[in-house]
Amino acid sequence: MRVRQAKRDQLVAEGVTPYPVTVPTTHSLAQVRADWGHLAAGAESGAEVAVAGRVIFVRNTGKLCFATLQAGDGTQLQVMLSAAVVGADDLGRWKSLVDLGDHVFVRGEVIASRRGELSVMADSWRMASKALRPLPVLHKELSEEQRVRRRYVDLIVRPEARQMVRDRAAVTRAIREVMHARGYLEVETPTLQTVHGGANARPFITHLNAFDLPVTLRIALELHLKRAVVGGIDRVYEIGRIFRNEGIDSSHSPEFTMLEAYEAYGDQESMAELTRELVLAAADALGSRQVAHEQETIDLDAPWSWLPFYDGLSVALGENVSTSTGSDRLRELGKEHGLDLDDDFGPQKMAMELFEALVEPGLIQPTFVCDYPAIAQPLARPHRSSPGLIEAWDLIIGGTERATAFSELIDPQIQRQRLVEQSAAAAAGDEEAMAIDEDFLQALEQGAPPMGGLGLGIDRVMMLLTGAGIRETILFPFVRPQV
Incomplete structure (x- = not known):
């Protein structure tokens, strides 16, 4: 978090807001996939788009970098940054400033990589929102407790x-x-x-x-x-x-x-x-x-199906019971089935407790x-x-x-x-x-x-x-x- 805070401070020092009011997107990630998902490996569309998303994968290798952006609907799209297109300075800033979890804005041509992955070849980029906390390790599942406590992370x-x-x-x-x-x-x-x-x-x-x-x-x-x-x-x-x-x-x-x-x-x-x-x-x-x-x-x-209450309870207890069955007998039947009923309960309350314990779990x-x-x-x-x-x-x-x-x-x-x-x-x-x-x-x-x-x-x-x-x-x- 200290490293990320330093990157946020660097952006501010450069006069660049790490949290712009908005970014001028032209397409959602899903729209790019819908419109150009047919591109063959190595093909260029000639169409320029502006997209934004959260960085969930990044590979910074030499003069060509790759990242995967994710939208709120779960759609993912690869973006590529080449020193020959964005320039060495912008590529260097990408490598030094962008972390997993950041929201970034990218403008560029829609292409398919040599491996056939639909991508945006960036000619410019900027920070849309700097994440100060890292994402959890993607190959290690969050515990149920963490899923609930940090649902926003769970959703990501x-x-x-x-x-x-x-x-x-x-x-x-x-x-x-x-x-x-x-x-x-x-x-x-x-x-x-x-x-x-x-x-x-x-x-x-x-x-x-x-x-x-x-x-x-x-x-x-x-x-x-x-x-x-x-x-x-x-x-x-x-x-x-x-x-x-x-x-x-x-x-x-x-x-x-x-x-x-x-x-x-x-x-x-x-x-x-x-x-x-x-x-x-x-x-x-x-x-x-x-x-x-x-x-x-x-x-x-x-x-x-329909099941009358006392019919179901009678079957479970192995004895006919009804509204006239007294507390003492119901308490005895409860003990026979491993249930201790409160002495303060009346017969109807006892019958309800017995039904909940003995009948309901079997009604699939x-x-x-x-x-x-x-x-x-x-x-x-x-x-x-x-x-x-x-x-x-x-x-x-x-x-x-x-x-x-x-x-x-x-x-x-x-x-x-x-x-x-x-x-x-x-x-x-x-x-x-x-x-x-x-x-x-x-x-x-x-x-x-x-x-x-x-x-x-x-x-x-x-x-x-x-x-x-x-x-x-x-x-x-x-x-x-x-x-």
Whole structure:
């Protein structure tokens, strides 16, 4: 870095800025390849271009130097500098001033080298941006930790990192196209909220100085989107950032991206149809509906199955269980399968813990797990035909939850009762329980139409389709600061 700093200072001393405002390019590297990629070895095009890029390879040999420039899209192009063309002085300055990682501007004729490599034979060059830090050694891979901490370097040296960014953009675009085609309106809802709700999660708490008021970062998009449906926006969605002050691991991040959608007069079944269409559109955007998995290939094109919650749990436990099964028996069954359940858990909570541990990991092919106990989702409607259950499902693919949906609870009296129960749980120390949101309850009292609601994790979809961990799919994930 001292050597590079000295070169930067030399440029300044010569009256040359090492960081010009811009450089007058005429073509991108990709355009040069598209227009003259057909040149035969040793051919000259007679066309002059001006290009710029980051130097990722350089070979300074005698009176003819070679370098490879790379553009942001990954396109690479060779440039050649000959003493006979640029002059001995300019070639000498190139050798003494240019390092790997620098951005340079080159003007010259497009040719093909004697070996057939498309090139620009420079007649002039200048520094476009002097890099003061060296690139990592290209033949030695960055560790996963360094990939995350210095994603900008990861993007420079690893094509897979740049492709992940493009893939995520393609998936998000495909999802938006499906929503638009179905008549949904995209909106934005508040990130700062006075009451956290819409999910069972621990919020981040901050302070709004202007009002001297404690506020939280949103843990879900749900409650404000439902307000929009009450107001007459019958099909509404948002793709937004969610913040949950919880654990961090290979599948969880404190901030992540969700699609939430709500449809007046829809239900859990219409949301299941929408979800399948969204996931298939995302898969098509990346080129295949067959997804590799460590246990078996996931066939997204095959029919997606439905699994009632207690049916799946009964099979896993080897005994019929239901909403009437008591805590003591569930605790015994848990011990038989190597699980110690908290004594404070009620029977529904115990059933949820058992299902998550014993059933979900084995659901590899797309499965809508449905007919949950009421404790699972305080915002879901009671089941129309099965007392004690709710109309809600989780989509499990590859042993991981990818989406969830409800036939939404719109009865303000039952919703108030549910939120009172949640508030009591919060007062008893449950940091994930929701608080009473009076404004939301007033919105329901205004008259909410029957509706279906959907939450689809964008990061979880990317993990499914690419096989990457969540820190790879998020461009700049949160990492613990280095001391």
